[in-house]
Amino acid sequence: MKKILLIGIVCFQFTVYAQQDAWVYFNQKENVQASIDNPISILTQQAIDRKNAHGITIDERDVPVNETYITLLKAPETGVTVFAKSKWLNSVYVRGSEEDINALVDDFDFVEAVDFADESLNMLRVDVSEDKFSIENTTISFNYGNAQNQVEMINANALHLQDYTGEGIIVAVLDSGFPNVDTMGAFQRLRDNGDLLDGYDFVGRNDDVYAFTENNHGTKVLSDMAGFIQDQFVGTAPDASYYLFRTEDSASETPAEEAYWVEAAERSDSLGVHIINTSLGYKTYQNTNYSHTDEDLNGSTTFITRGANIANEKGILVVTSAGNSGESGVGAPADATGVLSIAAVDGDGDYATFSSQGSEVQVTQKPDVAARGGAAFVIDDNNDIINNNGTSFSSPIMAGGIASLWQALPNATNEEIKQFVRMSASQYTTPDYFIGYGIPDLQLALDIGLSLQEEEFFQFKVYPNPVADVLNIQIPSANDMTTLRIFDVLGKSVLEQDMTESSSQLDMSSMASGLYIMSFQSGNASKTFKLIKS
Numbered sequence: 001m002k003k004i005l006l007i008g009i010v011c012f013q014f015t016v017y018a019q020q021d022a023w024v025y026f027n028q029k030e031n032v033q034a035s036i037d038n039p040i041s042i043l044t045q046q047a048i049d050r051k052n053a054h055g056i057t058i059d060e061r062d063v064p065v066n067e068t069y070i071t072l073l074k075a076p077e078t079g080v081t082v083f084a085k086s087k088w089l090n091s092v093y094v095r096g097s098e099e100d101i102n103a104l105v106d107d108f109d110f111v112e113a114v115d116f117a118d119e120s121l122n123m124l125r126v127d128v129s130e131d132k133f134s135i136e137n138t139t140i141s142f143n144y145g146n147a148q149n150q151v152e153m154i155n156a157n158a159l160h161l162q163d164y165t166g167e168g169i170i171v172a173v174l175d176s177g178f179p180n181v182d183t184m185g186a187f188q189r190l191r192d193n194g195d196l197l198d199g200y201d202f203v204g205r206n207d208d209v210y211a212f213t214e215n216n217h218g219t220k221v222l223s224d225m226a227g228f229i230q231d232q233f234v235g236t237a238p239d240a241s242y243y244l245f246r247t248e249d250s251a252s253e254t255p256a257e258e259a260y261w262v263e264a265a266e267r268s269d270s271l272g273v274h275i276i277n278t279s280l281g282y283k284t285y286q287n288t289n290y291s292h293t294d295e296d297l298n299g300s301t302t303f304i305t306r307g308a309n310i311a312n313e314k315g316i317l318v319v320t321s322a323g324n325s326g327e328s329g330v331g332a333p334a335d336a337t338g339v340l341s342i343a344a345v346d347g348d349g350d351y352a353t354f355s356s357q358g359s360e361v362q363v364t365q366k367p368d369v370a371a372r373g374g375a376a377f378v379i380d381d382n383n384d385i386i387n388n389n390g391t392s393f394s395s396p397i398m399a400g401g402i403a404s405l406w407q408a409l410p411n412a413t414n415e416e417i418k419q420f421v422r423m424s425a426s427q428y429t430t431p432d433y434f435i436g437y438g439i440p441d442l443q444l445a446l447d448i449g450l451s452l453q454e455e456e457f458f459q460f461k462v463y464p465n466p467v468a469d470v471l472n473i474q475i476p477s478a479n480d481m482t483t484l485r486i487f488d489v490l491g492k493s494v495l496e497q498d499m500t501e502s503s504s505q506l507d508m509s510s511m512a513s514g515l516y517i518m519s520f521q522s523g524n525a526s527k528t529f530k531l532i533k534s
Contacts, residue, residue: 020098020116021255021290023303025091026069027112035063046170046272049515053530054413056315061088062269069110078104084202084259087266088310089303093259117255118289132253133176133217133392147233147377147385149347150224154371156236156401158443159408166240166403168410168466168534170197171225172268173396174261174278175218176248177201180381182210184219189228189238199244200267202260214250216381217392221279223379224393225400233377233385236400243271247278253286255303258332262307269314274406274414276316277399279392281323281331281356292332299363302332312338317406317414319399321391322367323356330356330366337364340402340418343435344373344394349426351434355391358433368418369425370435371398401442409449410465410532420445420452462518466532471506475499475520482522486531488514508533 035042039058043051051058065085070092074082080096094101104111151157159165178199181187190196199209209218226242227235245267247260261278268276282304284291296302300309308318318339323331334341334356344355352374358366373394375387398421406417422428424445426438461474475482484506486495494511499520511533518529 018097019095020101020118021093021095022101022117023089023091023115023259024073024094024101024104024111025089025113025115026066026110028066028110029060029063029090030066030068032060032063036060043270044272047270048272050272050274051315053515054315056313061090061310061314063087065090065092066110069108072108073104078107080104083256084263086259086262086307088262088307093256095256117285118287133215133250133390150372150376150397151234151236151401153345153347153349153439154236154398154401155441155443156404159401159404159446160234162408163464164404164408164446166225166237166400166407168532169237169240169275169403169406170243170271170273171237171240171275171277171399171403172243172245172264172271172273173218173222173225174245174247174264174268174276175221175280176215176250177211177213177246178209178218178222178244179212179216180210180383181219181222181244184379184381184383186223186227186229186233186379186383190226190242193239195226195239195241197241197243199246200264201246202264203246203249203257209244209246212381213246217248217250217279218244218246219381220378220388221277221392221396224376224396225277225403227379229379229383229385233379236397237403240275240400240403243268243273248280253282253284255282255285255290258282258302258304258307261304261333265307265311265316265318269311269316273316275399275403276311276318277320277396278318278333279321279390279395281321281325281334283323283325283328283331294329294359294361297330297332297335298361299335299337299366302335305333305336308333308336309338312336312414315414317402317417319395319402321373321395322358324354324390324392325356326354327357329359330362335362335366340369340398340421341367341436342373342391342395342398343367343370344376344389344391345370345435345439346374347372349439352389354389355394355434358436365431365436366433367436369398369421369437369440370394371401371439373397398440401440405442405445405449407466408446408464411530412449416449420449423448462529462531465529466534467508468534469507469509471508471531473499473504473506475502475522482520485519485521487517487519 079100080094084093225235245264322343344352371394376393425440431437482499516531518531
């Protein structure tokens, strides 16, 4: 009986690994220039406005993959299955036999190259059954007041006191599923305010991100940003808006999840998202033929890392957990040169030993900064406030804080916001591989940003920005006549007014929401601001 069972296992393994995973890259797209010339055909207006506001070029990478090519690859005679697509990398992720996948290059002239997840095809399979989220398993705690520590540690509470709570900032959460977010009390405020925007399950290919999949990881991650229970728990960005995307298949561990992640990041860009939080990381797969080596984690090699870097180039601020692997090092995409990777500390601000460490393999400082991830407080899908360990939670705590910071500095780019955060951190001049530049002080980051912007704006000040009702305006001097003009994104003048005082207020309550250009003209001097009306 044992011998028969062994043969059955061997045959099963052969059947599984006769199927290979690969990226198939295309050599062209259709209607590229026409799409770029008419960007509303491929992007939302929110995405266009965000790119224009931060000087991000709309280019060929924004043009979708040719769906005709995908349809041809899905034909039964090809022998391959298409799982995901990437417009940024003009590719699809497929599964099939090695022979069938290689045949695509010869059979279709639009296929430029094939990149197998198994780089050697000769390594032996080692079963990896470890639960990647095991370090984060929970224990019930009724000491609800401790949630205050993780907010105060990064001084996000100081931003909240100034009414910077993430309003107007759009966050995409890429995770493993979000059970009960559409019904549980901790997100009632989010739903009532219309800030739970939409979601998609890229693994299951459906719109139901709220069904229970394999775990409640995404729900807990979201809670550290958006959760709100009166007098018991407040996330770091309770008034931001959120898209929820499932890209992690907790039932397995394959490179397909990297492809799902990049696809979700592309959709985030198309929707005008400002921040991506991802509490996921990839290094070791069930089929170790697909696993990444330490050398692969150099900030620019793995598929998901390349996608994360493109997201950064597109103006999105990508925040990711450093990982829970300790000395084994950061995974992908935390290694990406363009992301802000977050280490974990405990409630006293000391390095948490499970937090993944950086190394000289990464060409930029990793991790970047740290927040509480040791015994962090989260809300699970039963609406219970509990303790969890993991950089999965230091990441959203920081991402939400950054959403609140970006609300206060709307003219800043994603690169500037990251730098303000690093500069405010506790060991900015002496970073290490444990907690990077240290624990940020987001009030200090705001002060740094304002001081740098004040120099840049020659003492012209407009605040708050975004503005809901009343805009405060300060100009250097009232000795010279200063004319204020406001234009919409099409260049149409919507307001013109002479400023006779150095400090004044402007009623904006009747102005439609959107992006505007505010111009000051005083003698031969002029200054222009981007203004967001919420």
